[in-house]
Structure formats: structure tokens, C-alpha cells
Amino acid sequence: MKLFDVYPLNDITIVKAKGSYVWDDKGEQYLDLYGGHAVISIGHSHPHYVQRITDQLNKVGFYSNSVKIPLQEELAAKLGKVSGKEDYQLFLCNSGAEANENALKLASFANGRKKIIAFKKSFHGRTSLAVAATDNPSIVAPVNQTSNVIFLPFNDEASLEACFKAQGKEISSVIIEGIQGVGGINVASESFLQKIRTLCTEYGAVYIADSVQCGYGRTGKFFSHDFAGVNADIYTMAKGMGNGFPVAGIIIAPHIQSKHSMLGTTFGGNHLACAAALAVLEIIEQDQLMKNAAGVGQYLIDELKKIPSLESVRGRGLMIGFDVPPELKDLRKNLLWKHKIFTGEAKPNVIRLLPSLALKQRDAEDFVDTIKEEIETMMLQEAKA
Numbered sequence: 001m002k003l004f005d006v007y008p009l010n011d012i013t014i015v016k017a018k019g020s021y022v023w024d025d026k027g028e029q030y031l032d033l034y035g036g037h038a039v040i041s042i043g044h045s046h047p048h049y050v051q052r053i054t055d056q057l058n059k060v061g062f063y064s065n066s067v068k069i070p071l072q073e074e075l076a077a078k079l080g081k082v083s084g085k086e087d088y089q090l091f092l093c094n095s096g097a098e099a100n101e102n103a104l105k106l107a108s109f110a111n112g113r114k115k116i117i118a119f120k121k122s123f124h125g126r127t128s129l130a131v132a133a134t135d136n137p138s139i140v141a142p143v144n145q146t147s148n149v150i151f152l153p154f155n156d157e158a159s160l161e162a163c164f165k166a167q168g169k170e171i172s173s174v175i176i177e178g179i180q181g182v183g184g185i186n187v188a189s190e191s192f193l194q195k196i197r198t199l200c201t202e203y204g205a206v207y208i209a210d211s212v213q214c215g216y217g218r219t220g221k222f223f224s225h226d227f228a229g230v231n232a233d234i235y236t237m238a239k240g241m242g243n244g245f246p247v248a249g250i251i252i253a254p255h256i257q258s259k260h261s262m263l264g265t266t267f268g269g270n271h272l273a274c275a276a277a278l279a280v281l282e283i284i285e286q287d288q289l290m291k292n293a294a295g296v297g298q299y300l301i302d303e304l305k306k307i308p309s310l311e312s313v314r315g316r317g318l319m320i321g322f323d324v325p326p327e328l329k330d331l332r333k334n335l336l337w338k339h340k341i342f343t344g345e346a347k348p349n350v351i352r353l354l355p356s357l358a359l360k361q362r363d364a365e366d367f368v369d370t371i372k373e374e375i376e377t378m379m380l381q382e383a384k385a
């Protein structure tokens with residue numbers, strides 16, 4: 001059998017990983033500033049993480065949600081403490097799309113409405129409602145198309161207000177990434193998030209904070225939405241939550257009530273997933289990784305801003321993006337193939353940095369030196385050509 005060919009691949013096979021480094025099958029070492037797409041939160045192969053999962057696997061790896069799983073309560077308590085949302089309720093699932101799917105569905109259960117407001121350049125996942133709320137027609141299949149999703153311009157308070165004024169009583173939820181990831185690292189303004197909060201409260205709609213990529217401490221705060229100083233009704237999370245172990249969840253404000261069978265999953269919240277998620281939170285707390293993300297991230301943003309040929313350096317903490325001008329269009333490829341540094345991209349010309357929250361200052365400094373050097377080389381070649 002061959003694989004269903006949906007991914008454009010780099011010809012690299014990773015066989016080992018530690019901290020912010022990975023190694024390929026030829027023994028070549030790479031600095032990982034991509035984190036396998038913002039997934040690696042605590043660093044690769046952290047010994048506490050490996051131990052906690054191994055110990056759990058030796059006891060019980062899985063049993064269904066038909067029995068008590070005290071690890072879920074332990075995880076909820078820890079997540080409440082580390083995120084500061086102690087009065088929220090946790091529902092566990094398996095992926096970012098599934099988290100958003102459940103959030104949108106729960107909002108509709110809660111207020112009995114159908115319409116969803118999403119934003120231009122948003123990405124919320126590839127399943128039914130999540131993809132319908134994603135602003136990329138090429139990944140929306142005919143069966144996913146619905147007139148229930150309204151796309152508005154990002155950070156545009158006037159059009160949000162106008163939309164609520166026109167059809168506020170039909171709006172079930174507003175879903176927004178605190179920082180758009182796939183869309184190219186676009187930071188939601190604090191006043192825009194505050195406006196969403198106000199309008200959702202006024203019209204009885206549910207504010208869903210998609211924190212799948214921008215959450216879990218990546219920006220220096222647990223949720224990037226926290227910068228606005230207001231609470232969402234539902235936060236969705238996935239990527240960094242299990243440091244690679246597939247685990248996701250939504251946390252739900254106390255005013256939204258549960259009912260048996262309204263949500264459910266076979267694998268969500270299994271013993272192994274909870275052990276992985278607990279290990280991640282323990283390390284985030286113990287090693288003060290949010291503080292590290294804020295500090296090393298700010299250093300990177302400040303230094304990258306000093307490089308004249310990189311345009312609009314933006315982001316928060318260790319979620320950083322910048323535009324690459326046409327003459328440096330091969331910069332990302334050169335960083336990977338010449339300098340052995342993984343970075344992310346967003347089409348058409350954005351480089352994204354999404355490293356582990358444990359990225360060391362020394363590695364950040366090396367990266368800044370390397371990118372400066374590479375840009376200089378490319379500019380020289382361009383001048384000669």
C-alpha cells in the first residue's frame with residue numbers, strides 16, 4: 001500500500017530529537033525553530049515527559065470514558081492553576097479541529113443559534129464546522145459549505161459592530177485566533193478582542209478563543225487572548241498541550257452548563273494523553289517556560305526588527321513572523337539546507353518561528369547571527385547577478 005499523497009515533503013528523515021535540536025538519519029543536526037508546527041512546547045524528549053508517559057503505559061494506557069479517570073481531574077486542576085482559569089470546565093479531545101468543532105457545537109447547544117462569525121485569513125481546522133469557519137476555499141469540500149459562517153475583516157471593529165447590529169440575535173458564536181498562525185502571524189488587537197467580548201455579552205453570543213496555536217504559554221501568557229484583559233467563554237487548545245502526544249481540549253466558562261451526551265469521544269482524555277498533558281504543564285510551571293518564551297521571544301523580535309531587509313517583524317513571545325522580500329525568497333530554504341535550521345512558512349512570503357518554549361538564549365543568538373550572515377550573502381549574490 002502506498003501513502004495518500006497530501007503533503008509536500010522535505011527530503012529529511014528525523015530519527016532523534018532532544019531539546020531544541022533534531023537529527024536526521026545521516027547524523028546531521030538541525031536547530032528546530034518550527035517545533036513540528038508549534039507542537040513542541042517543552043522541548044523534544046524531555047526526561048520527565050518520557051518518564052511520566054512510560055510509567056503510565058506500564059500501568060494502564062487506555063480505558064474509555066465510561067469509567068472514572070482521576071488523571072483527568074488532576075489535569076483539570078493543574079490546567080486551571082497554570083492558565084489562571086480555575087473556575088472553567090475541561091472537556092478533553094484529540095486534535096485542534098476537534099476542539100474547535102466541539103466549541104462551535106457547544107455554543108450552538110448553549111444559545112440555540114446557528115450563525116458563526118469568523119475572520120479573513122483564519123484557520124480553525126479541516127473537519128466539518130472548523131473548516132467551514134476557515135478562510136481558505138481550497139480546503140472546504142462542497143459538503144462543508146454552509147451559509148451559517150460570516151467572514152469579517154480581522155481587527156475591524158466597525159464591521160463587527162455592524163454585523164451584530166444587523167443580525168446579533170442570530171449569532172451563536174465568534175471564533176478568533178489570538179494570533180493568526182497559518183494566516184501569517186497576525187496579532188488580534190487588544191481593543192478588537194475587548195469589542196468581541198462586549199458584543200458577545202450584549203447579544204448572548206459565545207466568544208470562542210482559538211488557542212490551538214497561539215495558546216499554551218507560547219506568547220508568554222497562557223492564552224494570547226489574555227493580553228486583552230478579558231475572558232472568552234470557551235478556549236480551544238491542542239498543539240503544545242501534549243508536546244506531540246495527540247491530546248486537545250476546550251475549557252468552558254462556568255455559565256455554560258453540561259448535559260450528559262452533548263459531547264463525547266472515544267480516545268479523548270485517555271490515561272496516556274492525560275499523563276503527557278500533565279507532564280507538559282509540570283515542566284511549563286517548574287522551568288518557568290512562559291517567562292522564558294516572553295524573554296527569548298522579545299530578544300528575537302527586537303533583533304530581527306534591526307535587520308533592514310526583513311519587513312514587519314511581528315508576534316508575541318515565541319510566535320513570531322516576518323515578511324521576506326522577493327530578492328530573499330529562498331531565505332527559508334537556505335536556512336534549512338545550508339544552515340540546518342527549521343523554520344515555518346505562511347504563504348506567500350512569511351517566515352514563522354514557532355520553537356519550543358524552552359528555546360535557549362544562546363540558540364536564539366546563533367539564529368540571529370546566522371540569518372544576518374545568510375541575508376548578507378544573498379544580497380551580495382543578488383548584486384552580482
Ligand SMILES: Cc1ncc(COP(=O)(O)O)c(C=O)c1O
Nearest residue numbers: 095096097123124125181212213
Ligand atoms: C489556530 C488553529 N486552529 C486549529 C488548528 C487545527 O488543529 P489540528 O491540525 O490539530 O486539527 C490549527 C492547526 O494548525 C491551528 O493553527
